[in-house]
Amino acid sequence: MRILHTSDWHLGRSFHREDLLGHQGAFVDHLLEVVDTERVDVVLVSGDVYDRALPHVDAVHLADEAFARLAASRARVVVTSGNHDSAQRLGFGSRLIDAAGVFIRTSAASVGTPVLLEDDHGPVAVHGLPYLDPRSLVEPWQLPARSHQAVMDAAMSRVRADLAGRSARTRSVVMAHAFVAGAEPSDSERDISVGGVSRVATSSFDGIDYVALGHLHGQHTLTGSIRYSGSPLAYSFSEADHQKGSWLVDLDAPGLARAEHVPAPVPRRLARITGEIETLLTDPRLAVHEDAWVQATLTDRVRPLHAMDRLRARFPHTLVLSFQPVGGDRATTPAARTAGRSDHEVTLDFVSALRGAPATPAESALLRDAVDACCEDTDLDVLVGEA
Structure with missing residues (x-):
């Protein structure tokens, strides 16, 4: 049988x-x-x-x-x-x-x-x-x-x-x-x-x-x-x-x-790739994964901007993106010094510590708007020493 x-x-x-x-x-x-x-x-x-x-x-x-x-x-x-x-x-x-x-x-x-x-x-x-x-x-x-x-x-x-x-x-x-x-x-x-x-x-x-x-x-x-x-x-x-x-x-x-x-037939292969984003985008050895479903792990010390869009330009079926920076794990929540500082300055320090690079001017403006929206009176966002 x-x-x-x-x-x-x-x-x-x-x-x-x-x-x-x-x-x-x-x-x-x-x-x-x-x-x-x-x-x-x-x-x-x-x-x-x-x-x-x-x-x-x-x-x-x-x-x-x-x-x-x-x-x-x-x-x-x-x-x-x-x-x-x-x-x-x-x-x-x-x-x-x-x-x-x-x-x-x-x-x-x-x-x-x-x-x-x-x-x-x-x-x-x-x-x-x-x-x-x-x-x-x-x-x-x-x-x-x-x-x-x-x-x-x-x-x-x-x-x-x-x-x-x-x-x-x-x-x-x-x-x-x-x-x-x-x-x-x-x-x-x-x-x-x-x-x-x-x-x-x-x-x-x-x-x-x-x-x-x-x-x-x-x-x-x-x-x-x-x-x-x-x-x-x-x-x-x-x-x-x-x-x-x-x-x-x-x-x-x-x-x-x-x-x-x-x-069984394999309709689309799976690939897990790891490295800095420029390497992933240019390494010719990775061409075999361009039609695969991709899980990408970026090791850049500074988190790249628009990483998913850039990866999908080469690997259009990228589904999962994670970050493991070389030299330490930046995924932990950083502690910010708050005494004598405005809320906006604290959020800028938070972004810089978490990402490893300062916020752009556009991001800084967006963070200021967010801080202001959280305050009942935007005039309260002043240095503690000036209150």
């Missing part, structure tokens, strides 16, 4: 206010091509189909199109909900949709009941575990602790009880949306820790032929049979070095035979 493991589509998400829906649609096209060319039997989507519990209507339309196209393909589909999804909304109509070969599992009540598939070697039991919130299950499942480890152990005990009653020829696949130890998160994942504890041990999945994980946005191989596919697109600049894609997994009669990473 050939499996395509993907997760964390986050349909409807933007990237620093850039709309990604077209790029997400291109990934769906790519997914269907892989299903066809690689003769995939089942597609696994391990949670976070949407980016929010109330997704935008365009994101819902894209999900509807994706699942309809997959249902019409040669593959069957198993989908689970993640911590970003609304389990009730994603799971609506799931019993009807099952008949189309798209199996959506969003309820804790379904844990332990697999989607049963068949190939030439016999049955494959796919246990789709939705995101399981320990806070909501600690009482109904009588958990010994309110932790992700406790709720995963309880879920896997149900999975193992089901497998124990099946033929020895039955191979097992588990889908889980969790933070499993041995992998590192990126900046774009939502924190799911409970009481400061979020990790689940890899030993929770001992004995399972393949574990298709979701939640972390980078691809990770924790063991030969336990893997994260990661998200199909980068959702933060911390993912600039990620290779996005899916896992193509083959099961033979004994179990896992191989897993191969299938890269």
Whole structure:
């Protein structure tokens, strides 16, 4: 049986206010091509189909199109909900949709009941575990602790009880949306820790032929049979070095035979550049980043004027700009001497200390107007000694 493991589509998400829906649609096209060319039997989507519990209507339309196209393909589909999804909304109509070969599992009540598939070697039991919130299950499942480890152990005990009653020829696949130890998160994942504890041990999945994980946005191989596919697109600049894609997994009669990473299309690369602004604007080695989404960090001792506009003249897709001056951090609020000085003089000193350069005449005039506007009587803005 050939499996395509993907997760964390986050349909409807933007990237620093850039709309990604077209790029997400291109990934769906790519997914269907892989299903066809690689003769995939089942597609696994391990949670976070949407980016929010109330997704935008365009994101819902894209999900509807994706699942309809997959249902019409040669593959069957198993989908689970993640911590970003609304389990009730994603799971609506799931019993009807099952008949189309798209199996959506969003309820804790379904844990332990697999989607049963068949190939030439016999049955494959796919246990789709939705995101399981320990806070909501600690009482109904009588958990010994309110932790992700406790709720995963309880879920896997149900999975193992089901497998124990099946033929020895039955191979097992588990889908889980969790933070499993041995992998590192990126900046774009939502924190799911409970009481400061979020990790689940890899030993929770001992004995399972393949574990298709979701939640972390980078691809990770924790063991030969336990893997994260990661998200199909980068959702933060911390993912600039990620290779996005899916896992193509083959099961033979004994179990896992191989897993191969299938890269996803990259609609626009990410780049992080650092240096003084003149260097960034003139260094020919940076030409490769001119069409990328750029995060720029300026190291000039004096903060350059109109820095974003100047950077976008060369790197039109610059999205994030920060300052880390060489020789010290000027981001701290400077202390100004106020005794015997006018409010206007204090604000001029503040700007000079913070930026490393005095205010321009135009800025000085603007600051004077601002000071005057804050005073009930503009004549009060005088030296303390003259009052």
